[in-house]
Amino acid sequence: xxxxxxxxxxxxxxxxxxxxxxxxxxxxxxxxxxxxxxxxxxxxxxxxxxxxxxxxxxxxxxxxxxxxxxxxxxxxxxxxxxxxxxxxxxxxxxxxxxxxxxxxxxxxxxxxxxxxxxxxxxxxxxxxxxxxxxxxxxxxxxxxxxxxxxxxxxxxxxxxxxxxxxxxxxxxxxxxxxxxxxxxxxxxxxxxxxxxxxxxxxxxxxxxxxxxxxxxxxxxxxxxxxxxxxxxxxxxxxxxxxxxxxxxxxxxxxxxxxxxxxxxxxxxxxxxxxxxxxxxxxxxxxxxxxxxxxxxxxxxxxxxx
Numbered sequence: 001x002x003x004x005x006x007x008x009x010x011x012x013x014x015x016x017x018x019x020x021x022x023x024x025x026x027x028x029x030x031x032x033x034x035x036x037x038x039x040x041x042x043x044x045x046x047x048x049x050x051x052x053x054x055x056x057x058x059x060x061x062x063x064x065x066x067x068x069x070x071x072x073x074x075x076x077x078x079x080x081x082x083x084x085x086x087x088x089x090x091x092x093x094x095x096x097x098x099x100x101x102x103x104x105x106x107x108x109x110x111x112x113x114x115x116x117x118x119x120x121x122x123x124x125x126x127x128x129x130x131x132x133x134x135x136x137x138x139x140x141x142x143x144x145x146x147x148x149x150x151x152x153x154x155x156x157x158x159x160x161x162x163x164x165x166x167x168x169x170x171x172x173x174x175x176x177x178x179x180x181x182x183x184x185x186x187x188x189x190x191x192x193x194x195x196x197x198x199x200x201x202x203x204x205x206x207x208x209x210x211x212x213x214x215x216x217x218x219x220x221x222x223x224x225x226x227x228x229x230x231x232x233x234x235x236x237x238x239x240x241x242x243x244x245x246x247x248x249x250x251x252x253x254x255x256x257x258x259x260x261x262x263x264x265x266x267x268x269x270x271x272x273x274x275x276x277x278x279x280x281x282x283x284x285x286x287x288x289x290x291x292x293x294x295x296x297x298x299x300x301x302x303x304x305x
Contacts, residue, residue: 012224015224016246016247017253018220019220020086020092020254021254021259022213023086023091024255024259026212027087028209032080032081032083033190033197036076036190037193040183042218047176047179048181051176051177051180051181067178074158074159075162077154077158085149087148092252094251095247096270107160125280128280179225252271
């Protein structure tokens with residue numbers, strides 16, 4: 001990997017590891033739907049002019065149906081349920097459980113027509129990854145909040161399905177146009193949601209909450225997507241998937257240092273098992289390692305948390 005690739009990888013690993021911390025801070029004052037609206041609106045305001053300058057909007061709008069599906073499954077649903085889950089669970093736990101996205105992506109890829117066969121190594125990876133999830137949910141959390149865990153299941157499925165939609169129907173479209181429009185659409189969807197639920201602002205948020213929203217929108221969304229596109233161009237979409245192994249570690253460290261969240265033995269055990277499982281699940285068979293089928297899209301298996 002080139003020096004530029006290393007710097008991009010390190011930057012994205014850090015940026016996508018800290019959203020859980022800032023979400024935890026923000027949802028102490030904002031409703032989950034209000035946080036989604038604020039984050040999407042600000043990120044869209046930043047990305048839409050750039051996408052328009054690059055003439056990346058018109059081609060994407062011509063495929064508005066898959067764009068709408070992508071926005072719903074990658075942003076509208078996951079970001080709401082992630083925000084809601086973090087009202088119940090530690091931020092580090094959310095980051096750890098979302099590292100199981102590659103496990104869900106394997107099943108979704110097969111449902112959507114994946115041509116690769118599951119090897120023995122992949123099967124072992126699924127089992128190991130599930131053991132890691134069980135260690136965190138059953139032993140670390142001790143079943144303390146299964147509602148929060150269920151909400152994270154929705155997030156995991158959404159993050160696995162969103163990139164599959166991109167790979168299937170929009171892999172040839174400019175990424176900045178896709179993300180700018182998806183964020184804009186998501187913001188528009190949440191305007192009536194916030195109004196109807198009464199989830200809007202009732203008072204001026206505190207400085208930590210304002211900073212959290214700005215960081216989530218500017219750094220963890222708009223800038224992160226631009227870094228992601230540059231990293232994919234630099235090292236390719238397959239090697240890019242290794243970012244999945246970095247984000248949870250950053251989330252655990254950030255939660256422990258800033259919020260004082262407890263890191264137990266079972267947190268570490270579950271983390272190691274999930275990452276080992278993801279590595280084995282995403283390890284292709286030698287005979288098809290060079291395949292350019294649906295399993296090697298122009299997008300990584302997860303976008304910003």
